[in-house]
Amino acid sequence: MSTQDYLKDITEIKNLMNKSSRFISLSGLSGVLAGVYALFGAGVAYYIVKTSARGYLILDGSIFKLCIAILLGVAVLSVLTGIYLTTKKAKKNGEKIWDRSSKRLILNFLIPLVVGGLYILTTLGHQKYGQTGALMLIFYGLALVNASKYSIGDIRYLGFTEIALGLIAAVFPGYGFWLWVLGFGVMHILYGAIMHFKYD
Template identity: 70%
Template sequence: MNSKDYLKDISEIKDLMNKSSRFISLSGLSGILAGIYAIIGAAVAYVLVNNYSQGTLFLDGLVFRWVLLDLALIAFFSIATAIVLTTQKAKKNGAKIWDISSKRLVVNFLIPLITGGLYILIILGQQKYGQAGALMLIFYGLSLVSASKYSIGHIRFLGYIEIILGLICAVFPGYGFWLWVLGFGVMHIIYGSWMHFKYDKKQIN
């Protein structure tokens, strides 16, 4: 065996080990749709706040409850879409949808996300909601970085961007709405499109 064959074998072994330890069936299209859902939901929230609450969101008001429902629906449709499309992609690839890699991914993603969600609910209950948008971006970014160890590594860069946007949002809370749209809407569409054409399209062809 010459050195070239030896290096090729090592590369193939490393690739197999990498695939076995990472969940690589995430769908880029689900990221695109999540971004679209976020933009539509943001538009609905914008109309509700500006047309029915004089541009101010009161915690004990009906509009605030509608905005919370709006956010919940965005999260629900994004998660449901990700599950459906990722399951379909895994089946096409002959991969298991629920194995040790996907379990680790979900756990590492949910720990920062649930922690952040509970913290946001606590400060909302204390009527301190000026930083809610920033915290959503920051904790979501931390969730992506944490989960990236068990998925396509490039997803951590989306996490870094979300964290940076969250910190900017914390400094300039007056632009919180637009930074939220940029982070959850536009960046999801850009990153999902990149994933779709880099990974999904190759597998289809």
């Protein structure tokens, strides 16, 4: 057996181990669409706030509730799109959508995300609104980094970017909205496009 054959066998074994321990069928296109949804939602919210009677956001008013509804709509649409496109890609690759690796991926993604969501709700309950955008970016970034161990490793770079943007937003809360747009909108589109051309 030649050295080339040994290297080929080692590569195949490595690929098999990678497939058994990581969920690699995440769709890059779903990242692009999530970014588009975020930009659209942010644009609609910005327009609603700027054309309201006051021209700025009142955090206990109906405009604020409408903006929260838009945010939740963006999140739900992004998740549903991600599930659909990832399921489609997994079937195409002959992978199971709900196996040990995908369960570990979801669990490790949700732990920081749920904790962050509860913390954000707690701070909003105490009428501390200034750091909401920063906290969203930071906890989402932590969720991506935590989940990257069980999926495509490149996800961690998006996570690090979101964390960095969140920390900048914490230092400059007046730019929180635009950093949120950059993190959830532009970075998702950029990352999704890279992943689409690299893996899809």
